[in-house]
Amino acid sequence: MKKQFFLYKLGIIPLITLCLNVNAQTIAFNANPNTPSSKEVVFDNTRDKELPNYIGNSRLSTKAVKNFSKAFKTSVNATWYETSDGFMAKFKKDDIETKVFYDPKGRWMGNVRNYQENNLPKEIRHRVKSTYYDYSIFWVQEVTVGDITAYLVKIEDKTSIKTIRIVEDEMEEYEAFEKSK
Numbered sequence: 001m002k003k004q005f006f007l008y009k010l011g012i013i014p015l016i017t018l019c020l021n022v023n024a025q026t027i028a029f030n031a032n033p034n035t036p037s038s039k040e041v042v043f044d045n046t047r048d049k050e051l052p053n054y055i056g057n058s059r060l061s062t063k064a065v066k067n068f069s070k071a072f073k074t075s076v077n078a079t080w081y082e083t084s085d086g087f088m089a090k091f092k093k094d095d096i097e098t099k100v101f102y103d104p105k106g107r108w109m110g111n112v113r114n115y116q117e118n119n120l121p122k123e124i125r126h127r128v129k130s131t132y133y134d135y136s137i138f139w140v141q142e143v144t145v146g147d148i149t150a151y152l153v154k155i156e157d158k159t160s161i162k163t164i165r166i167v168e169d170e171m172e173e174y175e176a177f178e179k180s181k
Helices: 002-021 061-072 121-130
Strands: 038-043 078-084 085-093 096-102 109-113 136-145 149-154 160-167 170-178
Touching: 061 085, 061 096, 121 136, 121 149, 121 160, 121 170
Parallel strands: none
Antiparallel strands: 038 078, 078 085, 085 096, 096 109, 109 136, 136 149, 149 160, 160 170
């Protein structure tokens, strides 16, 4: 039962991420905050500790910003988005794009990190390469919820593209597509 619940949860997080990417509306922080379409706030925590407390007409959770600042002290120019389930902070550092999700009360819900093979932990890379040795890794999505981290590793060879899902000690082929000839 616990395993089924986790697999269900693991399937929902990437789906939410895809939906959030499609539905996000953005406008620069320096734009008029009274504009109804304002949904983005850029916050550089290395310059000013005064935080904007709104995203357009909605309230940005100060607890979310405080938790974010503690957890990601070295992030610069984080962009905040209002989502249907709360808030998302997005930033890029060292070629790793990170999205951090918070509920409406500012409690952390999870992280999604996207990066290339060179940032993949060595033990995960080794597991994938030892099984799929003729494939090259071209993209990784790391999803963390609670204390569990799952990796969705995109690999390709001359004829196919596959997504390998790695959660704790389990590795499985999640998707497989044939390339057009």
